[in-house]
Amino acid sequence: MRAARSVTLVVAAVLTGLMAGLxxxxxxxxxxxLRRSGDAAFVEVMQNINVAIVNPLxxxxxxxGLAAGLAAVVVNWRSGDPAVRYWAIAGFACYLLMFVITSGANVPLNDKLAAAGDPAQIADLAAVRAQFEGPWVAWxxxxxxxxxxxxxxxxxALLRFRRSQS
Structure with a gap:
């Protein structure tokens, strides 16, 4: 069980770190x-990124990351050091918040940008960009x-776990 506790915390930290870096x-x-780009380039590149990023990796x-965070909480629920549990819960809560922001704000903005159509066909590129860029960046x-x-x-949580095991 000790190995599972350690592994779940490592995996949660690594996956969370990869997403944070992205x-x-x-x-x-x-x-x-992209802020330095013209409206057509901005819209086209963001549309392309939003399609390319939805891939298996x-x-x-x-x-x-969400699953690993939850696993870290469950597996470490009864660890010897209650702080491990609390830090794991806090990590999962923060990751869940990121997941909700992404699903509830960034993805709908991406979908709205995609629905605007081909940048070459959009009559008011500046308005499409303005409706997307500021809110997307903030979120x-x-x-x-x-x-x-x-x-x-x-x-x-991982450091506390390692310290409690020595």
């Missing part, structure tokens, strides 16, 4: 780069903060 990359590189990491920052919070919590 979302953070959009905060400090992708969106600032992304979905495995995204949903797998991406929120989910990034939640995801980094989840990573920190799972890492602390």
């Amino acid at each position: 979302f953070a990359g959009f905060v400090y590189a992708v969106m600032p780069g 992304f979905m495995t990491l995204f949903v797998g 991406n920052i929120a989910r990034t903060v939640a995801n980094v919070g989840a990573l920190v919590c799972f890492a602390v």
Whole structure:
């Protein structure tokens, strides 16, 4: 059981870290780069990213992080150090918040951008971009903060677990 406790915390931390890195990359590189682009390029690139990202690897990491976080909570529910349980619960709660933000805010914005159609056919690209860019960036920052919070919590839980085992 000790190995399962450790493994679930490691897997939760790794998957959470991978997702946090992806979302953070959009905060400090992708969106600032796209901000410098014209409206047509911005809309086309974001539409393409939103199609490309829905792939088996992304979905495995995204949903797998949620499953691993829940597994870490369940498996560590009765660990010797109650702080491990609390940190794992906090990590799962933060990851769940990121999941809800993504599903409830970013994905609907992506869908709305896709529904706008081919950028070459859109009459008012500036309006389409304006309705998407600001809210999407704000929600991406929120989910990034939640995801980094989840990573920190799972890492602390793992450190506490390791310390309690020595």
